[in-house]
Amino acid sequence: MSTGIAVATVGADVRALTLFARSFPTLRHGPEALTREVIEIHLAHLAERFPNPKSRTGQLSSLAGLLRAARQHGWEPRLAPQVGLIPEDYPRLMRGAPRALPEAVMAQLEHPDNLARFADPRGRLLARILMNTALRVGDGCKLPLDCIVRDGQGAPYLRYTNHKMRRDAFVPIDTDLAEAIATQQQAVLAEFDATFFLLPRSNRNPEGKVAFSTSTFRGQLREWLRICDIRDEHGQPVHVTPHQWRHTFGTRLINNEVPQETVRRLLDHDSHAMTVHYARLSDTTIRQQWERARKVNIAGKQLAADSSRLADAVWMPQCLSSLLYRQGRARTTLRAACSPC
Numbered sequence: 641m642s643t644g645i646a647v648a649t650v651g652a653d654v655r656a657l658t659l660f661a662r663s664f665p666t667l668r669h670g671p672e673a674l675t676r677e678v679i680e681i682h683l684a685h686l687a688e689r690f691p692n693p694k695s696r697t698g699q700l701s702s703l704a705g706l707l708r709a710a711r712q713h714g715w716e717p718r719l720a721p722q723v724g725l726i727p728e729d730y731p732r733l734m735r736g737a738p739r740a741l742p743e744a745v746m747a748q749l750e751h752p753d754n755l756a757r758f759a760d761p762r763g764r765l766l767a768r769i770l771m772n773t774a775l776r777v778g779d780g781c782k783l784p785l786d787c788i789v790r791d792g793q794g795a796p797y798l799r800y801t802n803h804k805m806r807r808d809a810f811v812p813i814d815t816d817l818a819e820a821i822a823t824q825q826q827a828v829l830a831e832f833d834a835t836f837f838l839l840p841r842s843n844r845n846p847e848g849k850v851a852f853s854t855s856t857f858r859g860q861l862r863e864w865l866r867i868c869d870i871r872d873e874h875g876q877p878v879h880v881t882p883h884q885w886r887h888t889f890g891t892r893l894i895n896n897e898v899p900q901e902t903v904r905r906l907l908d909h910d911s912h913a914m915t916v917h918y919a920r921l922s923d924t925t926i927r928q929q930w931e932r933a934r935k936v937n938i939a940g941k942q943l944a945a946d947s948s949r950l951a952d953a954v955w956m957p958q959c960l961s962s963l964l965y966r967q968g969r970a971r972t973t974l975r976a977a978c979s980p981c
Contacts, residue, residue, distance in 0.1 A: 644806070652698060652702065653702040653705065653706075656698065656699045656702035656703060657702055657703065657706060659699070660682060660699075660703055663681075663682060663685060664678055664681075664682070666678075670718065671716045671718045671719045671720075672718055672720070674719065674720065674723050675720065675723065676722060676723060679703075679723065679724075679725065679729075682703075683700075683729055686699050686700070687731075693731035693732065693733050693734065694733060696731050697730055697731060697733065700725055700729060700730055703725065704724070704725040707719070707723065707724050707725070708724075738887070738891065738920050739883075739884050739887040740884065740887045740888040740890075740891035740892075740920070741878075741880065741884050741885070741887075741888045742872060742873060744872065744873045745870060745871075745872055745873075745878055745880070746771075746888060748868065748870050748871075749767075749771065749870065749880070750771060754868045754870075755767070755768065757864065757867055757868055758860070758864050759860065759863070759864070760842075760860055761824070761827075762824070762839045762842070762852055763856075763857055763860040763861070763864070765820055765821070765824050765839070766780050766781065766839060766852065766857055767861070767864075768817060768820060769783070769798070769817065769821075770882050770885045770886075771885045771888075771889075772813060772814070772817055772889075773798055773811045773813060773889070774811070774885065774886040774889035774890065774906065774907055775798075775800060775811070775886070776802075776803075776804065776882075776883065776886065777854050777857065777858075777882035777883065778803060778854055779800050779801060779802060779803055780800075780839075780882075781839060781851050781852040781853065781854050781857065782800075782801065782803070782837065782851045783798075783800055783837065783838040783839060784799070784800075784801075784836060784837065784838065785825060785828060785829075785835060785836060785837060785838050786799075786825075787799050787800060787821065787838055788818055788821055788822065788825075789810065795812065796812070796813050796814075796815065796817075796818035797810045797811065797812050797813065798810065798811050798812075798813050798817075798821075802908050805908065805910065807908075809908040811906055811908075812906075821838065824838060824839070825838065828840060828848065831848065832847065832848030833847075834847070834848070835847070835848030835849060836848075836849065837849075837850075837851045837852070839851065839852035840852065841853060841856075854882075857882070858881075858882070861880065861882065865877070865878065865879075865880060886907070886918065887918050887919075889906075889907070890903055890906075890907055890915065890918040890919030891918075891919050891920055893906065893919060894919040894920065900912060900915060900916075900919070903915055903919050907919075
């Protein structure tokens with residue numbers, strides 16, 4: 641914990657190692673009892689007890705971390721060198737379904753009339769911030785009071801602390817959101833003499849030195865969804881988590897053909913692999929790009945791919961003919977629409 645590991649992570653490691661130790665009483669005789677056979681039995685045991693691959697991976701990671709640390713620090717020289725976990729021991733993680741919210745749902749969430757029905761002004765502002773900047777909810781709750789900075793041209797940016805990566809980060813925002821944040825800053829300064837947070841907790845916080853609670857916001861979010869009767873494209877009530885707005889933000893950028901490196905910087909990720917997990921092309925965008933990649937003649941029939949040096953020259957007449965054909969159809973339709981009945 642002195643290295644910054646979260647209490648929850650330490651607790652999960654302890655539970656995983658305790659389960660491993662209880663499963664093999666022979667380990668009480670010393671590290672010599674830990675063999676590859678024991679580990680393989682444990683793998684089979686975990687597969688039965690934890691069908692979810694992600695949960696099983698967490699159990700294995702805790703054990704692997706202990707074995708790796710024991711060798712790194714020389715805690716137990718009697719530990720057999722061949723005892724350890726290899727990549728093949730870990731289950732293959734299935735890539736989950738995209739977590740971005742449908743645009744039909746986002747249109748309801750972003751509608752000014754619905755936002756106005758958010759009872760707590762702090763929760764309303766936090767919802768707008770999360771939807772427009774893709775901050776994690778914990779980072780949004782702990783925004784500093786002076787969170788707005790401007791570049792040389794006066795464009796506003798939101799300054800926040802990425803607590804997961806332990807660093808400060810910036811994300812551009814529009815002027816409307818910047819004005820809403822400025823209004824909140826004035827309200828906070830009028831209520832508290834000195835406070836560090838943009839969104840201080842409302843109760844049991846006389847000096848304003850305690851940040852808005854994530855659990856409080858989640859409860860307010862659920863109530864807001866119920867009051868506004870937010871439904872999906874099938875007419876079913878939706879369940880929205882704050883982190884889905886982060887996925888939606890990245891997916892929207894990717895579908896608008898924003899370069900992945902830009903998306904990575906906006907989400908403040910260390911690797912593109914994480915960005916790919918958050919930002920995926922929608923089915924509609926994939927089909928549009930697929931249709932643009934197909935070459936068809938004026939009759940609508942797909943042409944065979946041609947990679948020769950004359951491919952572009954051969955394609956240009958086809959492209960021009962197709963364009964003239966579509967323009968002719970458009971003029972015919974326009975004349976028919978404008979002609980008297």
